[in-house]
Amino acid sequence: MLKKYSTLLILLVLAVILTLLTDGIFISPRNLTNLTRQISINGILAVGMTLVILISGIDLSIGSVVALSGIVVGLSQAHWGLAAWGVWGTLLSTFLAIAIGMLCGLFNAYWIAKHHITSFITTLGLMVIARGLALIFSGGIAIAPMSTELQGIGNGYIPPLASLVLMGFILIAWLLTLWAPTEKMPFLLSQKTGQISLATLLTLIGLLSLSYVFFSYRGIPIPVFILALVAGCGHFILNRTTLGRYIYAMGGNLEASRLCGVPISKVTFFVFMVMGGLAGLSGLILTSRLNGAIPTAGNLFELDAIAAVVIGGTSLMGGIGTIWGSILGAFIIGTLNNGMSLMNVPTFYQMVIKGFIIILAVFFDSRSKQKTT
């Protein structure tokens, strides 16, 4: 029991401590809404990184790809005149950002799948290349401004009432997936024990409290909505598609997968291009939020994403891990950042504390796993 929920437990303990230390500011709907917005970029990257690490790869280039795609968004808006095109310009910039990201992923996958260069080296190379390109294209300076429509992506909200309706839809959709018409047990209750399962209960509580948080402040932040979409797709792919099975199998035993006819090369291309595309999307959100593209943005984003994935229980050896774990991991890192800022801990000290907490979280997790096996 402890093993399965250890990450969630860490998050809850952190939340309680921070609430006590900040006289309740931490738990206010306003702060929690901000917290979800703050973690959305790392969350999106962590979803992609989960896939990459599941096939026992790594992608170190994403921080630079975030910057590069951000610069392309900035250029398209401020220099190529897309800012004047309103919504259509925003869509085109979005498309450009994701395309650039996927192109970077294609580059990685090409060297990894076709020439068998380890992902560590390939993506390390692209990390430097993409950062260089971001600096070249921008001339080393920030690019601004963006259109108001594009700024909305990073800063906007889905209005509270619409948010509530949306959360309702999500709740109903989720309940529908639990409902198995052929089985005799009533709705929500487990077939085996006849009781509501802990996972179901926790998800229910989580969804309801999120609804409350969003409704009582200003609604769902748009980046959070994007994260939810991305995470949902990631979860679906991993659990309900043949592709997901292939991803888990490749990380578990590459040779066995090959002999079972798993299209190793195709899966590698898919995973790295998705990762790249998500990095492009993150670059767009970041640029929108800052209302400007900065060539040095996204520094060390890859490490935050890797940390989130690993805290979430994904094995660096591949083959084991879930999207929800990584999202929880992103929440833990985000909660730390948010809480320490609320408590006015100086930034330099924040880094030191964060590093220790990452190690401790994984240590706690691996300990609890060892005990049960």
Add this chain to the structure above:
Amino acid sequence: MTPPLLSLQKISKSFGNVCVLESIHFEGHKGEIVALVGENGAGKSTLMKIISGVWPYGSFSGTLKISEETVHFLSPKDAQEKGISIIHQELQLIPELSIAENIFLGREPHQWGIIDWKKLFKDAQALLQKLDLSLSSKTAVKNLSVGEKQLVEIAKALSLKSQILILDEPTSALTQKEIQKLFQILRNLRQAGVLCLYISHKLSEIFEISDRVCVLRDGKLVSSYKTSHTTSDQIISDMVGRTISEIFPQRKNSLGQKALQVTNLTCKDEGGNTVLQDISFDVHEGEILGIAGLMGAGRSELILTLFGATSFSIEGTMTLFDRPFRPTSPRQAIERGLALLTEDRKLSGMIPQRPVRDNMTLASLKQFSNQKILNAAKEKNIVERFITQFKIKTQSQETKIAHLSGGNQQKVLLARWLLIHPKLLFLDEPTRGVDVGAKAEIYHLIFELASRPIRTAIILISSDLPEVLKLSDRIAVLNQGRLTGILDHTLATQEKIMSLATC
């Protein structure tokens, strides 16, 4: 009577609710070779892990005594200090290091922290001489044959001055000659007063080497005999709990259409070395073609090549059901109806951390999906059917395959390939490391596949000659990459096969 060297009293262990060992009593004396037999999952490995300290004190109940002194091992190191060495089924040597470094790993002779290389190599050489091995102790382990590696492990045990030596299926990868050498060494150790615990599935070996046989079944020690006072039938029936009148079922074969025709196949590896030369044979629907040969004769290479899993350059022509066939990748081979159960479950068969279900359906996901989206209910039903039909012992389909015993893992992997409804099935050592009961079940499955109405063509590799002789319709013998003969099963004998394999 002298007090026992090793004594186990009421040893029990369970994983969760599953009891794997139940109140085991055992005594072993100096200078004795005790064979330990039992089906996979009977608890042999767990028992050995308790004796060798892998499962620490407190993780099981009961008492463990050495020379009448109760011991509490907390780690394998503690057991080692008490003179207990274990030689695992999977050898645990570091391939890049030399023999000497492997033998004294972690115990290198040193002065002021600097390794005394001269003494290291000299001591190791002395040990090798003791074992009658004509190798330099400076040789890298990766250059040794499996048999030689096994002997290096024994040298390591000797260097630890072990009084109890545990061997877990030591002969599964050895040639006949190497086995004889190993037995000679074991006899010498017996003379020197060492207690050997010998785990094996091969009954003939047990009768040759052991003084006593202990049979484990379902976590209980069901019988213990003086080897000279028992028979293999007795042991087998103790192991499976019922008499097996006939392990090898009878079968009438009826050949169908020609499945695979290979003509003048020659393969070269990337370095240009010839791996297979001028090989021609065919196999029909409903036929079992055995492939015999020594290790390194090119048996696995042949079927891996036909399955598209090697990067060899290929010459020659092949037809599959009268259509030209050129293997390029396993994926293409599977699409053409080929299946391959590999030799090494761990290396190239299982996805250890994934559930039984995922492992079983990995090669046939197309059947369970629509537009690449899985139909979970359909998959669940079919997996459940195979688990029942193959009598796979697992808690659920969600159980990780690594938690199953070897025989059950093998059945899952066999089911994986039957799910694709293969027209031509390659089986590479399908019963290696599998107990008698599971073996019999696998034989029945193979026969069922080859008979009507399925009539799969089967190509079977096995190092177990009696197995090849009993199962195959014809036997092709490979020798150093060449096909030296194809024998009909009515004419084949072990002697004929061996002479073709070694000529």
